[in-house]
Amino acid sequence: xxxxxxxxxxxxxxxxxxxxxxxxxxxxxxxxxxxxxxxxxxxxxxxxxxxxxxxxxxxxxxxxxxxxxxxxxxxxxxxxxxxxxxxxxxxxxxxxxxxxxxxxxxxxxxxxxxxxxxxxxxxxxxxxxxxxxxxxxxxxxxxxxxxxxxxxxxxxxxxxxxxxxxxxxxxxxxxxxxxxxxxxxxxxxxxxxxxxxxxxxxxxxxx
Amino acid sequence: xxxxxxxxxxxxxxxxxxxxxxxxxxxxxxxxxxxxxxxxxxxxxxxxxxxxxxxxxxxxxxxxxxxxxxxxxxxxxxxxxxxxxxxxxxxxxxxxxxxxxxxxxxxxxxxxxxxxxxxxxxxxxxxxxxxxxxxxxxxxxxxxxxxxxxxxxxxxxxxxxxxxxxxxxxxxxxxxxxxxxxxxxxxxxxxxxxxxxxxxxxxxxxxxxxxxxxxxxxxxxxxxxxxxxxxxxxxxxxxxxxxxxxxxxxxxxxxxxxxxxxxxxxxxxxxxxxxxxxxxxxxxxxxxxxxxxxxxxxxxxxxxxxxxxxxxxxxxxxxxxxxxxxxxxxxxxxxxxxxxxxxxxxxxxxxxxxxxxxxxxxxxxxxxxxxxxxxxxxxxxxxxxxxxxxxxxxxxxxxxxxxxxxxxxxxxxxxxxxxxxxxxxxxxxxxxxxxxxxxxxxxxxxxxxxxxxxxxxxxxxxxxxxxxxxxxxxxxxxxxxxxxxxxxxxxxxxxxxxxxxxxxxxxxxxxxxxxxxxxxxxxxxxxxxxxxxxxxxxxxxxxxxxxxxxxxxxxxxxxxxxxxxxxxxxxxxxxxxxxxxxxxxxxxxxxxxxxxxxxxxxxxxxxxxxxxxxxxxxxxxxxxxxxxxxxxxxxxxxxxxxxxxxxxxxxxxxxxxxxxxxxxxxxxxxxxxxxxxxxxxxxxxxxxxxxxxxxxxxxxxxxxxxxxxxxxxxxxxxxxxxxxxxxxxxxxxxxxxxxxxx
Numbered sequence: 001x002x003x004x005x006x007x008x009x010x011x012x013x014x015x016x017x018x019x020x021x022x023x024x025x026x027x028x029x030x031x032x033x034x035x036x037x038x039x040x041x042x043x044x045x046x047x048x049x050x051x052x053x054x055x056x057x058x059x060x061x062x063x064x065x066x067x068x069x070x071x072x073x074x075x076x077x078x079x080x081x082x083x084x085x086x087x088x089x090x091x092x093x094x095x096x097x098x099x100x101x102x103x104x105x106x107x108x109x110x111x112x113x114x115x116x117x118x119x120x121x122x123x124x125x126x127x128x129x130x131x132x133x134x135x136x137x138x139x140x141x142x143x144x145x146x147x148x149x150x151x152x153x154x155x156x157x158x159x160x161x162x163x164x165x166x167x168x169x170x171x172x173x174x175x176x177x178x179x180x181x182x183x184x185x186x187x188x189x190x191x192x193x194x195x196x197x198x199x200x201x202x203x204x205x206x207x
Numbered sequence: 208x209x210x211x212x213x214x215x216x217x218x219x220x221x222x223x224x225x226x227x228x229x230x231x232x233x234x235x236x237x238x239x240x241x242x243x244x245x246x247x248x249x250x251x252x253x254x255x256x257x258x259x260x261x262x263x264x265x266x267x268x269x270x271x272x273x274x275x276x277x278x279x280x281x282x283x284x285x286x287x288x289x290x291x292x293x294x295x296x297x298x299x300x301x302x303x304x305x306x307x308x309x310x311x312x313x314x315x316x317x318x319x320x321x322x323x324x325x326x327x328x329x330x331x332x333x334x335x336x337x338x339x340x341x342x343x344x345x346x347x348x349x350x351x352x353x354x355x356x357x358x359x360x361x362x363x364x365x366x367x368x369x370x371x372x373x374x375x376x377x378x379x380x381x382x383x384x385x386x387x388x389x390x391x392x393x394x395x396x397x398x399x400x401x402x403x404x405x406x407x408x409x410x411x412x413x414x415x416x417x418x419x420x421x422x423x424x425x426x427x428x429x430x431x432x433x434x435x436x437x438x439x440x441x442x443x444x445x446x447x448x449x450x451x452x453x454x455x456x457x458x459x460x461x462x463x464x465x466x467x468x469x470x471x472x473x474x475x476x477x478x479x480x481x482x483x484x485x486x487x488x489x490x491x492x493x494x495x496x497x498x499x500x501x502x503x504x505x506x507x508x509x510x511x512x513x514x515x516x517x518x519x520x521x522x523x524x525x526x527x528x529x530x531x532x533x534x535x536x537x538x539x540x541x542x543x544x545x546x547x548x549x550x551x552x553x554x555x556x557x558x559x560x561x562x563x564x565x566x567x568x569x570x571x572x573x574x575x576x577x578x579x580x581x582x583x584x585x586x587x588x589x590x591x592x593x594x595x596x597x598x599x600x601x602x603x604x605x606x607x608x609x610x611x612x613x614x615x616x617x618x619x620x621x622x623x624x625x626x627x628x629x630x631x632x633x634x635x636x637x638x639x640x641x642x643x644x645x646x647x648x649x650x651x652x653x654x655x656x657x658x659x660x661x662x663x664x665x666x667x668x669x670x671x672x673x674x675x676x677x678x679x680x681x682x683x684x685x686x687x688x689x690x691x692x693x694x695x696x697x698x699x700x701x702x703x704x705x706x707x708x709x710x711x712x713x714x715x716x717x718x719x720x721x722x723x724x725x726x727x728x729x730x731x732x733x734x735x736x737x738x739x740x741x742x743x744x745x746x747x748x749x750x751x752x753x754x755x756x757x758x759x760x761x762x763x764x765x766x767x768x769x770x771x772x773x774x775x776x777x778x779x780x781x782x783x784x785x786x787x788x789x790x791x792x793x794x795x796x797x798x799x800x801x802x803x804x805x806x807x808x809x810x811x812x813x814x815x816x817x818x819x820x821x822x823x824x825x826x827x828x829x830x831x832x833x834x835x836x837x838x839x840x841x842x843x844x845x846x847x848x849x850x851x852x853x854x855x856x857x858x859x860x861x862x863x864x865x866x867x868x869x870x871x872x873x874x875x876x877x878x879x880x881x882x883x884x885x886x887x888x889x890x891x892x893x894x895x896x897x898x899x900x901x902x903x904x905x906x907x908x909x910x911x912x913x914x915x916x917x918x919x920x921x922x923x924x925x926x927x928x929x930x931x932x933x934x935x936x937x938x939x940x941x942x943x944x945x946x947x948x949x
Contacts, residue, residue: 017582031577031578031580031582032574032577032578034563034573034577034583035583035585035606054606055606055607058584058585058604058606058607059607061582061583061584062584062604062607062611064607089574
C-alpha cells in the first residue's frame with residue numbers, strides 16, 4: 001500500500017465522503033446528488049461501465065472507498081458532458097469523474113492495465129518532457145507497451161493512418177530523436193512543478 | 208297560485224331563421240304544445256326581445272314560458288325570469304350546430320327542432336317557478352371542531368371576515384400537534400433552516416379575538432339540524448353540556464400518529480433510542496429547555512450518529528400498515544436532521560428513503576439539508592436492531608442493489624404517518640334507531656343524521672371531500688373538513704386548507720339563510736318535496752341520498768332537510784313510487800318531454816334515441832360539440848338531467864314503451880376517482896341500470912336498447928362519436944317492435 005494511501009486512511013478513517021470533498025476536484029458537490037439517475041441514463045458509455053456516476057456518488061456516501069478508487073468507471077469517461085448538461089442539480093460530473101480518477105492514480109489504487117490510464121501516464125510523461133506532444137514517440141510507447149509482437153501488429157494495423165499523417169505533415173519521423181520543445185523548457189517544467197505544489201497544498205498532500 | 212298562462216318564443220337569430228322553418232316551429236308550439244301565446248323574434252336575446260317577454264309576463268300575465276333558441280347553458284342572464292317557470296328548447300347547439308347544413312339533412316334537422324319545441328312546451332307546463340326553501344334560518348356563527356393549526360386558522364379567518372366562531376377542542380389547550388414541535392419546516396424564503404412554529408402567537412391571537420369563543424376539554428355530543436340551523440350539544444369533560452346553534456361547521460379534527468409500536472421490526476419499544484418523529488420533537492424541546500444538545504435517551508450519552516427511517520409503516524403494499532404517503536415526513540426528517548447539524552456539524556445524520564418527497568418549496572429545504580451534510584441514502588430499511596446503547600440499521604441499498612447496514616446509531620427516528628381523526632366509519636357502525644339515539648365517544652361530530660354519526664370516508668379513513676373536482680366539499684352540506692382529516696398534509700397546506708374551508712362554511716351559512724342550494728347547484732331555489740301519502744317507507748331515498756340530507760321519523764317516513772339538500776334528485780331517481788319531486792324538475796317534467804316527442808312508425812327508417820345527459824359534464828360536452836360543429840345523428844333527442852342519479856327507471860321504461868329504439872345515459876365517472884358532482888349519483892345510476900336487463904327481457908327487447916356511458920366535460924370529440932356508434936348499433940339490431948302502442 002502506498003504511503004499516500006496510508007496517510008489518507010489515517011486522516012479520514014471512516015469518512016470517505018469527507019476525503020472526496022477535500023481531496024477530489026469538485027468533490028464537495030457529491031453530497032448534492034439527489035440520485036435521480038439522469039447522468040446514468042445520459043451517458044453514452046453507460047452500458048460499458050461497472051458503476052454509473054449515480055452509483056459512484058452513492059458508493060462515496062456509503063463509504064465504499066476501495067471499490068470507488070479501484071473502479072475503472074471514472075477512466076471510461078469521454079468528457080462528452082452530456083451528464084453535466086442534464087444534471088438537475090448542476091453537478092460538474094465530468095470534472096468529478098476525472099478528479100476521482102486522478103486521486104485514485106495518485107494513491108496507487110487505480111486499476112492496473114487500464115488503457116485510458118496507461119495512455120494518460122504515457123501522454124503526461126511525453127508532454128511534460130519538452131512542453132510539446134511528440135507524436136511519434138507517444139505512438140511508439142503506446143503500441144509497444146504490451147511487447148514487441150503486439151507493437152508490430154498494432155503498427156501494421158495503423159499504417160495507413162500513420163502514412164496519412166506523414167503525408168499531411170502532422171507527424172515527423174525525425175522527432176524520434178528527441179524532437180522539438182517550447183522555447184524555455186526549464187521554465188515550463190518549473191511552472192508544472194509549481195502548479196503541482198499548489199494543487200498538493202490545496203488537497204492536503206504536502207506535509 | 209294564479210291561473211297558468213303559457214307562452215312560447217321562437218328565436219330566429221344565430222342562423223336559426225335560415226336553417227329552420229321557424230313559422231312551423233311556432234305552429235307546433237301553438238297546436239301541439241298548446242301554448243296560449245306564441246311569438247317569433249329575429250333576435251330574442253336582444254334588449255327588445257327580452258323586453259317582449261318581460262312585457263308579456265307583466266301585462267299579459269304569462270306564468271310559464273318556453274324559449275326555443277339556444278342551449279339552456281347560454282344567455283342565462285338575458286333569459287333570467289325568476290318569477291315564472293322557464294323551459295328551453297336547445298335549437299342552436301343541439302340542432303343547427305350539430306346537424307350538417309345540407310339539403311339532405313334539412314328534413315331530419317327540422318324534425319329535431321319540432322321535437323325540441325314540443326318537449327319544451329310539455330316540460331314547462333309541468334313546472335313551477337321555484338319559491339325557495341321555506342325552512343330557513345340565518346345563523347352565521349361557525350363551529351370549528353379542533354383547535355390545532357387548521358382549526359385556529361379557520362377561526363381567525365372567519366373572524367376576520369366578520370363571522371363569530373366557537374372552537375371546540377378536546378384537549379386542555381389549543382395548538383394541536385404544532386404546539387408539540389420544537390420548530391417547523393420553513394414556510395418562507397430562503398427555506399434553509401427550521402423556523403419557529405408561530406403557534407404561541409396564533410393561540411394569543413385566538414384568545415384576544417372577541418369574535419372567537421374557545422371551549423377547551425370539550426367534545427361535540429350531538430349535531431342535528433342543517434346549514435343555517437345546526438343545533439350542537441357541546442359536552443365539557445368536567446360534565447355539563449350546552450346546546451348552541453350554528454350556521455355551518457368546520458371539522459378540523461386533525462390526525463393521530465400511526466402507532467409505532469406496530470413496528471417492532473424497526474426496534475420501536477425495544478430501546479428508548481428508537482423514537483418516532485414526535486418523540487424526537489419532545490427530545491429537542493427538552494434539550495432546548497435545558498440549553499443543551501440532544502442526548503441519547505438510554506444513558507444520556509453523546510449523540511454522534513442519527514438515522515432517520517422514512518416511510519416507517521407507510522406506503523406499505525403488504526396491507527399491514529398505512530398504504531399511503533403522509534407527505535410531510537420527508538421534510539420533517541430533514542428538519543430534524545438539521546436540529547443536529549446546525550448545533551454540531553460533526554454529528555452524522557443519515558436519511559434512509561425510498562423516494563424523497565418534499566412538496567411545496569421543500570426542494571430548496573432538501574438542498575439545504577444536503578449542503579449542511581445530511582447524508583441521503585436511497586434504501587429500504589429491513590430492520591433496526593438495538594443492542595445496548597447502539598442500534599444497527601439494516602437496509603437494502605436501492606442504488607447499489609445490495610444489503611447494507613449503519614452500525615452504532617445513537618438515535619433512530621421513525622417517520623410514521625398521519626392517521627386521520629375522522630371519527631366512526633359509518634359504513635361499519637350503524638346509526639341508532641330513531642328515538643334511541645345515543646352519542647358515541649369515538650365520533651367527532653355525533654351527527655344525529657339517518658346515515659351515521661360522522662362524515663362518510665373515501666379512502667384510507669380520510670373524509671370524502673370530492674377529492675378531484677371540489678376538494679372542500681364534503682358529503683354533509685354545511686360541514687367542511689380542513690387539514691389532515693381530509694388528506695395527509697403539512698402545516699403550510701393545512702393553513703391554506705383551513706382558510707378555504709372557513710370561506711366555504713361562510714358561503715354555506717349565507718346560502719342557507721336565503722333558502723338556496725350550496726355547491727354545485729349554488730343559488731338553486733328549488734327543493735324536493737315528498738307526497739307522504741304515497742310513500743311506502745321503503746327507505747331508498749334516506750339510504751341513497753349522497754349527502755345524508757334525509758332523516759327518518761319514528762314511522763320510517765323520510766324527513767327532508769332542505770338546507771342539507773344539494774338538489775341532485777338522487778332521491779327522485781330512487782323513489783319506486785315516484786312521490787318525490789322538485790317544483791321545476793320532476794318525474795313528470797322529464798316524462799312529459801320524452802312522451803312529447805313524435806316517434807315515427809316502424810317503417811320510416813327514422814329511429815328515435817333518447818339521451819339522458821348529466822347537465823354537469825355530458826350536456827356541456829354535447830353543447831361544446833355543437834359549438835365545434837361536430838355533427839351527430841339526427842335521431843337523438845337529448846334531455847339534460849341534474850345528475851344521472853336522478854334518473855328514475857320509469858323514464859327508461861316509458862321511453863321504450865313509447866317506441867323509442869334506444870336509451871343512452873350519460874353521466875360522470877364513478878368509483879374511487881369519481882368525478883360525479885353529486886359523488887354517488889352516477890354510481891347509483893349505473894347500479895340501477897345494471898338491473899334493467901330483466902325489465903328489458905320482460906318487454907322482449909334487446910339489452911342493448913339501454914346503454915350507460917361515462918362522459919367527461921372534455922369529451923367533446925368523443926360524445927358525437929358515441930352517439931353515432933350507438934345509432935349504428937340500433938340500425939343493426941333494428942327498430943323497436945313497441946312502436947305505435949303508446
